[in-house]
Amino acid sequence: MGGVPPPHKMQSLPALRVQLRSQRRLIRPQMQRAHAISVAKRLAATQPVLNATRIAFYWPADGELDPRPLMRMICGKGKQCYLPVLSPIRIGRYRGRLWFARHLTAARMRSNRFGIPEPTVRGRHLLRPLALDVLIIPLVGFDAQCHRIGMGGGFYDRTLAYLSKRKYWKRPRLIGVAHECQRLERIEPRTWDVALDAVVTEAGFYSSRCRG
Numbered sequence: 001m002g003g004v005p006p007p008h009k010m011q012s013l014p015a016l017r018v019q020l021r022s023q024r025r026l027i028r029p030q031m032q033r034a035h036a037i038s039v040a041k042r043l044a045a046t047q048p049v050l051n052a053t054r055i056a057f058y059w060p061a062d063g064e065l066d067p068r069p070l071m072r073m074i075c076g077k078g079k080q081c082y083l084p085v086l087s088p089i090r091i092g093r094y095r096g097r098l099w100f101a102r103h104l105t106a107a108r109m110r111s112n113r114f115g116i117p118e119p120t121v122r123g124r125h126l127l128r129p130l131a132l133d134v135l136i137i138p139l140v141g142f143d144a145q146c147h148r149i150g151m152g153g154g155f156y157d158r159t160l161a162y163l164s165k166r167k168y169w170k171r172p173r174l175i176g177v178a179h180e181c182q183r184l185e186r187i188e189p190r191t192w193d194v195a196l197d198a199v200v201t202e203a204g205f206y207s208s209r210c211r212g
Contacts, residue, residue, distance in 0.1 A: 017152060020141045024063035024179050032066065035202040039177050040070035043136075043200050048173045049074070052133035056082040056100045056172070059117050064138045065177045065201075071103070082127060084155075085118045098159040100127045100135075129159055132172035137196065139176045146196040146208035147187040148176055160194045173197045180204070 027035070043049055055074070060066040075081040082100040101118065102125035109117040119125070129135060137156055141149035150156060163170050174196045180203040189195070199206040 013149070014152070017140050017149065020149070020182055021062060023181050024065075027063065027179060027181070032063075035179055036066040036069045038202040039065060039200050040067070040073055042205060043070055043175070043177070044073055046175075046198075046200075046205075048134050048175065048197070052079060052173075054080050054082060054127070054132045054172075055134045055136065056084065056129075056132050057103070057136045058084055058138050060138070061116055065179055067136050067177055070136070075103070075105075082132065083117075083119055085126070086112050086155075096153075096155060096158050098129070098155050100129065100132060101125055102127075130162070130171055135160075135172040135174050137174055137176045139178050139182065139199070141182050141184050141187065142176055142178055142196070142199045142206070143184050143187045144206050145187075146176065146199050146206055147189045147193065148196055148199075149184075149187060154192075157192050157194050161192070163194060175200060177201070 049055065049070075057067045057071050058064075060068070071081050081103045083103045084098040085101045087097050087099055101121050103119055104121060104125075108120045110120050112118050137148070139148045139150055160174070174194065176196045176199040178199060178201050180201040183201070195208055197208055
């Protein structure tokens with residue numbers, strides 16, 4: 001499936017999100033699984049993942065590409081896997097930001113206020129993003145320059161805003177995963193958007209030189 005032409009001047013960003021989300025939901029379950037396995041195999045062979053110890057994923061919803069095949073492929077083999085959790089602090093500097101909790105196979109999960117499962121572990125199993133090596137990020141749309149359109153809540157942009165203040169040492173590496181049908185010809189980034197290092201789909205690997 002090909003990408004979608006750039007509709008920014010013809011339709012609003014909310015309308016574009018609706019279009020792209022609808023398009024990915026139309027992908028048949030069998031094809032969803034095939035895409036997820038293809039992306040997992042492609043990502044598992046990349047240097048950032050091979051070199052990483054702490055990798056954060058996400059729990060898929062709404063037709064998002066499923067990163068769990070990669071989790072099953074690499075977790076426990078010298079690597080620790082994490083999932084995002086909504087910050088319990090709703091005021092001050094941590095409002096609307098994400099923390100990352102260790103994903104332990106036997107541990108209990110619970111749904112957050114958006115209905116997305118989160119690990120219940122806390123304490124030493126809860127990390128801020130700069131303690132991660134790689135962060136696998138969901139997206140609604142992307143372009144070949146690795147600009148991203150998210151769901152609109154701004155959680156990842158707020159959580160990773162500190163990266164814009166770092167010129168050299170930037171951690172974690174940010175890798176978006178998606179279906180190829182979510183690719184746009186061009187996205188105009190906004191000042192608060194955080195650029196990705198790469199985007200991986202079932203059809204290819206897109207890298208960015210935006211970050212050091």
